[in-house]
Amino acid sequence: MAVLGVALAYLGFIGTARSVPSLSSIGSDLTLLYNNDLDRPNAPQHKSAIMLTSRNVLAAEEACTTLGETLLPINTTFFATDLPSTLEYQVFQGVVPSTQEFWVASKGLECQVVNTQGHVSTSSCLRELPALCSQNAGFMAGPETATSLTVHAQNLEITGFRDQLSFKFIGIPYADQPARWTYSTPYTGPTTINATSFGPSCVQTGTTGTSEECLFLNIWTPFIPENVATTPKPKLKAVIFWIHGGAFTGGSGADPTFDGGNFASRGDVVLVTINYRLSTLGFLALNDGVTNGNFGFADQIQALEWVQQYISAFGGDPERITIYGQSAGAASVRALMASPKAIGKFAAAIPSSNLGGDNYAMTYSLYYTIPQEVSVAVDPILQETGCNNATDTLACLKAIDGNTLVNLPDVARYLVVDGTFLTSTGLPLNGSGPIANVHTLMGFMRDDGAAFIGYPTNDNVTDGLLGAFIPLSVEDNPLFPLPTGSNATLDIFNLTSRANTDIEFRCVDQATAISAVKHNLLKSVWFYEFNRSYQTSPGFDPNFPVCDAPVDAEHPFGDPTKEYFKCHSGDLFYTFGNLPTQTLPYRDADDLPFMQVTLDSWASFARTFNPNPDPAFLKARGFSGTAALIAKQSPWEPVTHANVNDKPLRVLQVPSFMDVFSEAEQCEFMGLPLESLFG
Template sequence: MEQLKRFLFIVICIALCPSFIITEDVDPNPEVDTKNGRVRGTVHYTINSTKPVYTFYSIPYAQAPTGAGRFGKPTPAQSWTGIRNATEIAHACVENGPVVRMMLNTPLALHNRIPMPQRFDIYSEDCLELDVYTPNTTGKLPVLFWIHGGGFYLGTGHAYNGTALCTFTDLVVVSINYRTGHLGFLSSGDEHMPGNMGFFDQVMALKWVKNNIQAFGGDPDRITVAGESAGSWSVSSLLVSPISKDLFKRAILQSGSINTDKLINENPRKKFDGIVKLIGCANETLEDTIQCLRTISIDEISKVGPQFESDWPTIDGEIFPEHPRDLYLKTDFSDKDVLAGVTEDEGFMFLGMPVETGRIPENMNNSYGRFILEIIQGLTSYMREDAITIENIEKIATEYLENNASADTASEELLKETSVDIISDLAMFFPTLNTTRTIKGMGGNTYFYVFSHSPSFAALPRPAYVDSTHFDDVFFMFGVGFLDKWIDEGKGYVFSDAEQELSKQMMQYWANFAATGNPNGDGLHNWPEYDVDNQKYAVIKPNISSSQIDFQKKFNYWKEFMANIEAKRMKVEPETTPEPTQPTGSSNQLSWRYTNIFIYMAVHIFVVLMS
């Protein structure tokens, strides 16, 4: 009887006093054994959640690419003795100095919206490290391997907090650093410095994850490579590179494809010669020039700001044995699952870019002329010059305006909306959809989406015709509204009730896809598989739905447009782009050709659009 009384007392206490419930102790500093040594992490929680997410920051996957290793392939990380502290972010890859300083000197209200570490002192060449987030170190969960964007010039994996993804789904999240800018992609066009160092970093990180993720509760046979913008360019590159395509099972492409017109540097030596002059390393022999590049102060390299085409990937014979567009037509994707998509109005990021009115012919020095030039400048980062002449853009504008307006009668708002549509389609929608269609045609299992929701927390007002823009989808698939901070002391975001539900559903779609190759699951709207015939896709916004692409007319138009451009290129000599030039005055100034684009990309994308 006494035992029965004691049992009933315990039951009543548990029922009436939830705090009395016995819970498993959570180790605030979990430890894991990797093949390089033991690491000690920390624990994070989303807002109002008691589910622990075990987090390990800045684990090295390669040695520091310094000295003789600068501009070379990464080498595997060395082992260590004892326990390595992985409780804090250690390093981010050296960015272009002017970019970081500009961004970190913005007003505090906007400063806290920048999704990158806000301490300049952590930027270093010794940066080839990754973060791991896991809800269960003893499980065997699917792995999301995240590659950050930033145009191959900016960004860090540390900016992408995987806590919410691990809280609401059964995923292990890995986010990596890789070399960007000159250090990541500058190439002499031969065996001395073939380039693509950033891609080799990504491959090395994938190999590390393949060999070590099981210790963190991840399944090495269920790795999904995912990325947005330049991260999506990277994922689409890894899909066809012979040295990487067997290291992962699935891929997610968010806003971009390597098959965009301008992303391959097809004249690396010419551009290399121009860059080394700006850096101050132009010598009589290539060997002396490269030796200078490897010994000169990193500040002398990073202060020469983005030269864009000079830091694009190259056809190096290893990452790309041939042009990626040709590799796509030869690759068997029957063993790959691919989820891809875009935001509704990607091109809004270029709205308001300073227009070089001096380039407008006298007879077009009006709102229509500025509209044409705004499109040209918006596409400069994505299209080669022969594709975006004034004549070509006028033809495209006529196609888009159709019978709605003429050059003389088009309203300012209609011109703005049309410029967003054209830039969105040619820079993001067409390359991403074209790559998806090619993968499907070569045997792949494909899903497509359009993200169409403007975040309620956007700092600046958007026109009524803008449903969403570049990067908006990332906020929701990472669940940032469930975090008390984005990174470091960065300000958090607040989701509305509808946005909380949208984010939870989106995270679950991504997790389901990583687990099975199919995003669908209980409680979710059915997301139809993309097929070239039915062209169905998911419309991701509150009350997610599916639709059928009405883009076929535009798709066919762009397909024919680019085929004609390529045919003309086949008949002319290889491109002879002028060497990058540095204006007289301060050596910290940027090449005049790219000043407008650089300022816009640095400030507008990373301040306005990510706020």
């Protein structure tokens, strides 16, 4: 105890000026412990802590002080509720034994420890034990000197910060700034990087503060190793590499919908989001043999390579990267699965709401040749810019402001067969070309196509079909019966939405799973259909209010148990765990548990390549809500040869269940047969 007194006296002399600590100055791995139930309104009531590797109590005090914290003060409530599950999870992972004790704040000159059940006792001060530091950064807190941290990632020194949920490193440049319409190359800029604020989004329409210097990525992580070289492989976390959607013309890795704190904290994964060049600045292709397009797609691969090289310094396992994207992000995932430049650089894929088939959706899964893009998009761009008569077309376009280019009536937004990044016109699901043999989780919203057509302007069925670009043969067709409700325009919208979801999502995505299993192309395939949704309003709520749960006296924000359209992007709040927002509260008692089980399923897939959370994992984490919900429903089964014609599809709702691939006859009628579309 006298030794502790000397240590405390020494620590009292540490100056008030504080430099940003690094893992080497702390001398420890850092694990952020937080019992995350995803209930954001109550998040400030919970506390978190930082776990350090074994050391004596003097070194523990010093390391906590270096972090701007103290040894964890005794808090009876916290030690009885939140702390035990976070420590039990360390036991579950094999990081510590069940009998482990941890240094916490001393009582006078008496050293104190806490065990994995949260019980506090006094102990000899001469032992070496893992330590628990306080963690005073608040929920969704911004960067402060007191909560900053520098990570040494090979030649880079990257300073980020922490909040209540995770360590955050945002606005990291992953490539040198490329000249317009050249491919990005690895980052070689200053090696000291301030990663405490998002970099600008790529130039796009309808958004201010954008830039052509926009190739940044963002990292959320629950764990940072002191020394990657000596860190056991099992301690590294699975990585989710998120690619935003937005029609290849908009979007950003900084969108708060995709904030990775909850994914990292509750899912125990490292979450990465990226920017990539968009619109004509990212996808222009010319018939000049040099400007071959896919610049934004190549940016995604460049970011993926950065993650492969550096993510272990942030606690991520480069051999367990899951690429995940929605809408145009899903199209990107699908293209990465076909790209010779990307195959082998990820272990799993989640293409959510991938477009394909016909109409607007066709080019997301069936790629133009360069001459086709020139005809469809570039020739009109040249007309609109006056560059059609220029002796040097490329030089003429380079002289035009980027914001002008992305706001033209026509833009280049297409993936193309360039011969390098994409060598086939689509994902070769008949085994005729390269394809990433990875674990795959895929699916769509029940009414994904409702977002891509307009609402009928009158009660004429023919007009409704023409306005939605649906074949007139759908009218009076027993495969597509017209509902007979009290609202004629809503009846027509039900018809056109169903048909368009088949044409642009359901048929192609189900056929993809069937063909992949038929030809044994993927390590596993898991398929879903969301039958519960919450639109990202006001960001994206098409044909308002049909995509929103109907309001009644008992449900002023909507009743999700009643019928409404489950529309495009309505899954994102659930998978990222980011409800409620300031304007979007919980609508009923199931929004929170459904969000919990959805995030837990997605994170389970990233960690284990199986979306069924391990009951032992749930018990160790204290995730009783998810455990109770999955106990009421059958397991999620993968798509296999044995069940592909039975019930291979998971309907995600409360409770979830297995069902058949739907609309087979309708897909056949539309020329998109499930069994033979891809051979």
